[in-house]
Amino acid sequence: MTVHIGAEPGQIAETVLLPGDPLRAEWAAKTFLDEATCVNRVRGMLGYTGTYKGNRVTIHGSGMGMPSLSIYANELIRDYGAKTLIRIGSCGAMQERVNIRDVILAMTASSLSTPSRGIFKELNFAPCADYGLLKNAADVAQNRGISCHVGGIYSSDVFYDERPDLNEQMTRHGILGVEMEAAELYNLAARYGVRALAVLTVSDHLLTHEALPSEERERSFGDMVEIALEAAFA
Ligand code: HPA
Secondary structure, three states: OOOOOOOOOOOOOOOEEEEOHHHHHHHHHHHOOEEEEEHHHHHOOOOEEEEEOEEEEEEEEOOOOOHOOOOHHHHHHOOOOOOOOEEEEEEEEOOOOOOOOOOEEEEEEEOOOOOHHHHHHHOOOOOOOOOOHHHHHHHHHOOOOOOEEEEEEEEEEOOOOOHHHHHHHHHHOOEEEEEHHHHHHHHHHHHHOOEEEEEEEEEEOOOOOOEOOOHHHHHHHHHHHHHHHHHHOO
C-alpha cells in the first residue's frame, strides 16, 4: 500500500493504462481485460488489474491535471514497479486538419509549467514519448483505419483558459491538441527510465467549437484503449 493506492505488492502490472476518469478505468478494464480485479479504491480512484491476450495490465485512474497524475504515476513507478505507462484521454484539437473523433499520439508535450518545474529550474526540458510505443501505436491505428495524427501537444494547467493569445501561438507552431496531463507523465518516465505515451481522442475543437456528442464518446474511447493495449504488447 502507498499513500494513495491500496493495492498489495504484486497487484499492479508492469503495464499501466491511465485514463483521467476512474469510472473509465473501471469500464475499460471490464470491457477489454480478462479477469479484471479491483486493486484500488482509495479516494474513489479506481484501479483494476487483469489480462489482455494473456498479458497482465493495470488500468488506473490518474485524475485530472498534472499534480494528480504525478501522485499516481510516482507511486505506480517507484513503489509498484510500473515500466510502461500509457495515458488514454481526451483532448481539444488546435489544428483545422484535426477532426473530432481523430486520435492524437503525443510525440512531445509543451507546457507553461509542470510539477517538475521546480527540479528543472532554468532548463526547458523537452518531454517526449517513448519512440517504440509511439511507433507501435501509429502502426496499430493505421492498420485499423483509425484517423490518427502524430505530433506535439500542449499540456495545460487550466481547462478554462484565459489566454487565447497563447492558444494562437500553439496553433501557429503546429501543436495538434490540448490536454492536461501528458507533459508530467513524460517527465516522470524520463526521470525513472520507463516507457510512456499519451493516446488521445479529440473530444472538442478549439477552432471550430464542435464537440463529440456524449453517446459517441464511449465508442471513440474504446478505439483508444485498443490502440494503447496493442501498442504496449506489440
Ligand atoms: N482543454 C484542456 N483539456 C482538455 C480539453 C481542452 O479543451 N479538451 C479535452 N481535454
